[in-house]
Amino acid sequence: MTNPHSPWPGLLAGVALLAAVPGAAQTRPTLNFYGASGLIDMPSAEAQRDGVLTASTSFFGGIGRTTLGFQITPRLSASFRYAGIRDWNATLPEAERTGVNAFDTYYDRSFDLRYQILSEGRYRPALAVGLQDFIGTGVLSGEYIVATKHLTRELALTAGLGWGRLGSEGDIGRFGDRPAFIPDSTGGEINADQWFRGRYAPFAGIEWQPSQRWALKAEYSSDAYEVESGARRVFEHRSPFNFGVEYRPNPGVQLGVYSLHGSEFGLAVHFLIDPRDRASVGLVDDAPVPIRPRPPRAANPGAWSPDWVGQPDANRLLRGNMQKVLTDSGIHIEALALTSEAAELRIRNTRHDAEAQAIGRTARAMAWALPASVERFEIVPVVNGVPTARVVLRRADLERLEFAPDAATALRPQVAITEVGPPLAPLQPDPALYPGFSWSLSPYLRTSLFDPEEPLRADLGLRLRGQYRVAPGLLLSGSVTQKLAGNIDEAQSSSNSVLPHVRSDTGRYSAEGETALERLTATWYARPADALYSRVTLGYLERMYGGASAELLWRPVNSRLALGAEVNYARKRGFDQRFGFLRGDAAYDVVTGHVSAYYDFGDEFTAQLDVGRYLAGDVGATLSLSRQFANGWKIGAFATKTDVSAEDFGEGSFDKGIRLEIPLTVILGQPTRQTSAYTLRPLTRDGGARLAVEGRLYEMLQDHQGRGLDRQWGRFWK
């Protein structure tokens, strides 16, 4: 080798060439005051990286906005926003301070959707269309078409046309009429009748990113802030020109300082999270045991003898040896079945977020401990006593592929994942597992959001949980909570709902249930047939209801489609959340039920449709769409429309919200099955409300079946 220092100049040149391809967007897409891809107050045609979640908060001139954003697909993004306008009624005479003008700060929730029609090309600008505040009372409503083009690697120009509030400054024409904004309306309806109607006005701006960290922006805004700077005099709008400087200390944070409307200073902070990244470097856990290869049969025929199977103790001894290996990995053996050529091991995985990793470690333990004549390994994951799938491997493949290049991909075609079917041989359970008791004591946080009086309320307390596993599938569990501090009890002291108060009494439950029996249930899980799962739950099902719940789910191991049905009888519990139920006029009971269809589109998207009867006796359907990343992040939205009229439902018109589930393993870089789940509703009302039973079947089986296993198959050998 003559020049070992640069052996591959050709390859380097290729990389340099790739980096210099013109037309590709060179600057990073930044966020605006609405938490959307854009300039300062105006949008741009850029999109964030696919899948990126953003949390933004911005403030200027008494106007604050907090926005959660999600780049749903490479072109489609959505935002949910909570905005507050201070000094809302300051200029109004006392007599007019009623209804929506009763509040000195006006709070409003809004949803946006944006779609990038064209991505940027060599000569072609990126083009996007957006709907801002398209459901709801519409104080922020505006629509736009916008184009963005990079002139150099660092410099991008944006120009667009806005309607609604984005067409209020320097309008150049109009398309028909646009209904005026009425703050007192109920909101919640999709305001399609006003999209791209009324006056329209141009806006434009420029963004320069001299370095990876800094950005300078200037824009001409087409928003005159007519409501805020008009009679209400929240701030003074002197000029349509805005200027800003932004700094990005790391790729996950954007900070900005701005001069706005010729009269105000503004601040904005954005957090960007890519669910695909692990917060720490990789997943740190203990090394698994290596595969112990069997001696060659010719050299050691004695080791291959199948005679061991006649030993009366064989099952117990082998189970014990494997459990020793698996305990460190948080895997418990539920039962073992043996023949001289095959073994079926039923396992409960309590630690690994990737079931494939638990399967891999179980296979290693089997190769470690089982006699040489056992060639076929059948591993059956068990959740709450219910077997979920059968994973069949050949021991010779494990021995052959342990150190093979890309061993996980090489092994997968040799593995069969099928329905559980009948056991291989009589199963011998581990007698130590049942009955079993476990408990935990931990803090809890309960929030009540978006009350116009006080947008963020919370209770903090302690929760004591206990679980008694009577037999496989039969579970007694409960939790008791003790509130330590909080202010949720100040909320909604009297609900104004015209429907039965099935959810709107939260404040009373919080006020009177300082020490509460949160749940106390007996649950029986079973698998009546292949691909069929059932659940029956009795007792105090949740904070507000007790009763009975029964569910049946059809979910074949490798199917995209699953179907379910659930029927519940629910009785409203006493506000003190002890053992009693409400009596007299307040007494309430109802039979609810749903049929559900679940579909996995692949590519991370799933949908769920529930049709049935809800807690207030209303009949309707819920559609949920979510994107689930292989590492467990789940981001979704749901909407429920029932036969309750928008008027009876009250503010918000129908039930809707977003759901976010964060697997703690990606944050901490250690394996755990724990996740943090949040459901965010703009409003919690009584229409379209469902019973919150724990342990619904679809979620329970999610990770333990064909598609869930395959998504993280790379972890098999980890």
Added chain:
Amino acid sequence: MRLLFLIPLLLLAGCGSDEQSSDRVRLLRAALGAVTDRDQNRPLRPEEMGLTRAALAGITTPLALATVEATGASALLAPFGSNGGVTTWSSADHKALALHDGVLLATRGLGPDLMSSEAPTAAQIARGSGQHDRVHYQLDGLDRTVRLPYRCALATRGERMIEVIGRTYRTTLVEERCEGPGGRFTNEFWLENGGTIRQSRQIFDQKLGRILLQRIVD
């Protein structure tokens, strides 16, 4: 940013008898360690381990010392199993390296593990010249296998006298320079006369860099 993660974590604090509770305690401790950079379980540096020839005198099992260059963390490794000529060397704190005649094929327990690889054989390296392909397989944040191909060249850098825990060895240094779309790196192998790799520096992850591997007891 790290402090932000503490907020949900504090809600995880707690105790109990179930796996989730012990998880919670484990995770909380890890997270606090990450925030304060004070980890009680920090692996020791070799000098802190008191490794001397005298201390090793009575030991008959093969031993190797591995040090992750980026963190300075060291561990003593002993052979734990062998399959098809590849030996799994494990440490007491459950880290493991898979070595084929001293050539690193995989790591476990190190975080961004090298899941598997296509690497040259020790005999190929001992020749000290020529070109070859190398492929590393790692997992990304979605647990998908990422294939990192490299084109590599071997070069002999001459004789080197090296000291491994108080004993001097006469070796030949062979460098393996690799370059690919994922980056570039140089592995170094100090080979004894018979071709045994006495000491090496081999990469396992682009960010965490190389592992210094020393055979201290044969």
